[in-house]
Amino acid sequence: MVLISCKNCHEMYERVDYTSFKCTACNHTVRRRVKNSLQVSLALVLTALFLFVPAMVYPMMEVTQLGVEQGSTILEGVISFLSHGDYFIAIVILTASVIIPLIKLFGLLFIFTSLSINIKMKNKTKLRIFYFIEAIGKWSMIDIYVVALLASVVQLDEIFNIKGGVAATSFSLVVVLTMIAAHRFDTRIIWDD
Ligand SMILES: [Zn+2]
Known part of the structure; x- marks a missing residue:
């Protein structure tokens, strides 16, 4: 049996x-076991890490004000909130769009590589890291909501025109790919020898 x-x-x-x-x-x-679970999840995480670069480098949203186009990246946005004294918003955006996605990606990458090269660590600890990553997953979409909300509010004003930039697309892909990687991963592999 x-x-x-x-x-x-x-x-x-x-x-x-x-x-x-x-x-x-x-x-x-x-x-x-789910077939090729580790390989597919690892490939998804690497793709997400790669896409994280344009998500940081390119403008998150493009603001057209009186015909002049301006773009600002996530980090520029955070800095501008900080300089206006809006520390809370700055921290929320920084956490949701930089810190959480990176913790998730490197956490998953760590688990997946530890399974391929046999790092000495308790299986229970690996499983705990994995469930922690799964739990914080739902919180990393906050930034997309913020952009969507801003866009829908400001779009009403004809002088302003905000639309999501390259970074918004890349960032959404990072979030979705990380979610699929975690969801598709077969945790039972952790117990295999
Ligand atoms: Zn069932």
């Missing part, structure tokens, strides 16, 4: 062998 858990709902089953079957609780196909 073998024990196998559903990746989707974590229901435990006692089976004769590892042939795949449908989970009775959530109808998800239960397999011993």
Whole structure:
């Protein structure tokens, strides 16, 4: 007899062998391991890290004021909020768009490489890091909401015209790819030898 858990709902089953079957609780196909999970998740994380560069370097939004186009990057935005004394907004934007995405990407990268080169560390610790990353995932979209909100408010004013820049697209991709990488990763791999 073998024990196998559903990746989707974590229901435990006692089976004769590892042939795949449908989970009775959530109808998800239960397999011993998701195929190529580590490789695909690692590739997604590397792509997201690569896209993080344009997200920082290019303007997050382009503001056209009286026909003059201006763009500012995330970091320029943070600095400008700081110089106006809006420390709270500056910290929120910095946390949501720089610190959290980087913690997530490097955390995942660390787990994935530790599995490929066998770093001495308790499996439980790796799993804890992974669940921590999954938990903070929902908070990193805040910045996109801020841009969307600003755009919809200021668009009403004809003098101002704000639209998302290259960085907004790159940043959204970073967030989505990180989410897929974490979601697709089969945590049961951590326990494999
Ligand atoms: Zn299930």
